[in-house]
Amino acid sequence: MMHEFKKIIESSKEAKKLGLQTVLASVVDLEGSSYRRPGVRMLIWENGKFTGAVSGGCVEKEINRQAQIVFATGVPRIMTYDGRFRLGCEGILYVLIEPFSPSPFFFDTLETVLLSREPFSLHSYYKKEDSQNINYGSACLFNSNVLSLQGKELNSHKLHVFKQTMTPCNQLIIIGSEHDAVQLCSFATALGWEVTIVTSPMEEKDISHFPGAKKLIAVEPELFPIRDIDKHTAVILMTHSYAKDLKYLLALSTSYPSYLGTLGPSKRREKLLHEFMEHNPEADLDFLENIHGPAGLDIGAETPQEIAISIMAEILAVVRKKQPIKLRDKEKGIHQ
Template identity: 55%
Template sequence: MTHELKNIIQQYEESRPNAQKAILATVVSLEGSSYRRPGVRMLIFENGDMVGAVSGGCVEKEILRQAQSVFTNGVPKVMVYDGRYRLGCEGILYILLEVFDPSPDLITQFWSTILQRNTFEIQSFYEKEHTAHEDFGTFFRLGAVAYPLNQSVQKQDRDLLCFEQKMQPCFQLMIIGAEHDAVQLCKYAALTGWEVTIVANPREEKTENDFPGIHKLITVEPESFRPKLDEQTAVAIMTHSFVKDLQYLVALKDQKPAYMGLLGPFKRREKLFDELLERHPDISENFLDQIHGPAGIDIGAETPQEIAIAVLAEILTVARRKEPMLLKNKMGKIHN
């Protein structure tokens, strides 16, 4: 959800020259099932423009209508949306609506936190009923400081209910390779909200314009590659060169990302592993065990676009610790 919040703040900053008021809608509680879970947010501008969504599209019009009173008087409110007779999800949503007026300090610290890939916390104070209250509101805890989202709400009312959310760094995908299939994987990963880094050889003369949705391009020789990966990072090695793949595997041998995938058939993977062990006999078995090769889930993918979907699906199953299955065969809730 961090990438959605990042987009909201980005869109708000871009709108500031127009001096438009904005309301943040946050799902703070849920009874039953819903398309999205608590913690999802959307931003509503005074002209009716919206950034993000809190459902599959069923609730947004009602949120826009309910937000008008907050635009008028500035008092935060909780709206209750009972979808049992209107939605396929059959849930009751409790949605906090509040003026979105972050201070310059909050904005500065937020982007610093995102850049440094640090975790942070968000606390929203509310009551579980359809009502307005001047003490309702959200606070961002960035480092040791709690910043109010609305500068007119300065205290955290401990007598109210509190929805707490720990925000992880944006999930990122590092694609090592710059061929056509890397372009497709970049495009599809960016659509999910992931931050995509492309690692390319300088001799390939690639630019960021070659990769739709890219976050960062690194041009580096494999022997000079010194990555620092965290648990919110996936890696896909797909250079289409046996020698380069081997060199990048050596550069990654001390890393423990959330996922590491290797494009290419099983025999090629085994040949790479044999060569890797011959050159580095002390390499950890855990490193080899974490490599998913061939990368992807068997969904019958043929085209580069379909292969990208198969790889993204495997990354999600590994990062979320799930076993892929047809949802029609799953008993109980879809979301934990």
């Protein structure tokens, strides 16, 4: 996921400042089932520190051991990890371990792409066997630029390729600044979402009140910047003011977030939608159908923390087009 990749990038920059080399481990193939699917990565520092994880914790020790070989030789390698006899996951992991030393141009290009919230592709080249090869490795495809994560050109002839589309980070816009907004911000940030807090200019709040938030916007509803909303954006109305919620809902009426939630009971939602339609009778039906209220899944939530979990669970289900059920009742695999 993009937020995990961003953490790896930041970690690599930190290691470079300290003069430390880093190695990237990527799960590029899988037979059977595993804790995580191909596309997960971790960065290992030469001093033993690491960022990210590719499993529940059992595979990382072996990856760290084999990473030391890559540090010593500079040659990428594929390691296989048979979880059928160790983890009980009934799967075989194929992990690409490669030196991580992108060029300065790579970092500049990636920063531009992230700011513009554009997707890009990440390709990893390998053979499906325990082996090492100077041409194993990964590269990011930024439109016309193909930039290796090793800082050198790769010859991918006759190699398998794992292709992954890296979409922009999910962002959550929380309109409101009460205690429950702080809790929701905390949980969303922990899940890797980029959080924006929207408050009234009259409120004496700043970003320090919302640990983990990327930015805070103090703006009246009529001036709300809906241009920042894209298909990877979820919005939750939680001002605890009916009048404010209505004004913000009207301001949002020409936007199409992936999820739009409101707090409060069903009667409040119906009243809100009724008044919304009186002010905006030409509103798009798709916009109205995307309003989720009361926001959240019914998990018996009572505390602000539990409510935050309930809301984030519904947002994830909507964004990933899943109908929430107990995993024990799922007939297919967990990741299907």
